[in-house]
Amino acid sequence: MRFTIISSITLLAATLTSGLVIPVDSASGEVIARSELADDAYDAMIYRRRTSKTKKVAIAAARPAKQAAKAQKKASFAGAAKAHKATTNMPARKSNFHVPAGGGKPAHTYSGKEVRKEVFNSHMEAQRLKGLSKTQQKKSPLKPFYNHPHEVPKPGDLKPLKGMATVVKGGNQQPGREWPMPNKATPGTTSPVRVITQEDNKGNHVFHGVIAHDQSRTPGPGYNDHFQVN
Structure with missing residues (x-):
């Protein structure tokens, strides 16, 4: 019908x-x-x-x-994979990095596998930032890391990380890169934990470690100091 x-x-x-x-x-x-x-x-x-x-x-x-966006994403992934493969001194997948609780803030624990994943994500972000303006780059969570001395050092810990190449103004040495680990305790908020890499003289990255704030400190001198996490 x-x-x-x-x-x-x-x-x-x-x-x-x-x-x-x-x-x-x-x-x-x-x-x-x-x-x-x-x-x-x-x-x-x-x-x-x-x-x-x-x-x-x-x-x-x-x-x-x-199509251009798809090609860019593919190229970024390939570039990040290449940089990640060339990154040295990576932690063992079964290693652990623990940040103690303090100041009413929860503890954070990450495996070496999780750290390696975020190193790769930092390479992905570095690829994405290529060609963007400085204003856009500043909005990225990927930041330069200069390993400055602590404002309030602990005994034997004058700087966040040992063994990093010093950046001299006017020199060729690039600063390190810091990338935040995900906040497991409060997803969607900024984590106090960072992974640090730095380019060597061959242009390849070296993993230097994981750093975090001392969560027991209160706002004031040394509040933003970072210490190596083991």
């Missing part, structure tokens, strides 16, 4: 648009009803065609940008 109605509508549309007259009782209003029905069917058909054409044009217009 549905097919019969649709066929009738299509036939009516074709008949009316060709100028033919349907012999029916005009007094009953059937001619008007059928005419309006045919017009509605015709309008719907035209609307579908126009909508389909507009949609195709929009898809075609968006395709180059989508």
Whole structure:
């Protein structure tokens, strides 16, 4: 029955648009009803065609940008994978890094596998930042790390990490890079823990360790000091 109605509508549309007259009782209003029905069917058909054409044009217009983004993502992944493979001194996957609780803040514990994953993510972010403006780069969680001396050092801990190359103004040595570990205790908030890498003279990265705030400290001198996590 549905097919019969649709066929009738299509036939009516074709008949009316060709100028033919349907012999029916005009007094009953059937001619008007059928005419309006045919017009509605015709309008719907035209609307579908126009909508389909507009949609195709929009898809075609968006395709180059989508393909470029896909290619960029693929290139970034390849670049990050290459940098990660060349990164040395990586921690053992089964090692552990523990940040004690303090000041009402929870403890944080990460495996070597989790640390290695975030080193890779730091390489991914470095790839993403290529070509962006300095303003955009500053918004990234990937930050330069200079291994500055502690404001309030602990015995034997004058700097966050030992063995990092010193950055001299005007020299060729690049600063390290710090990248935040995910906050397991409060997902979505900033973690006090960072992974640190630094380029060597061959352009490859060296993993130097994991650092974190001393959570027992209160706001004031030394509050933002970072200490190595073992």
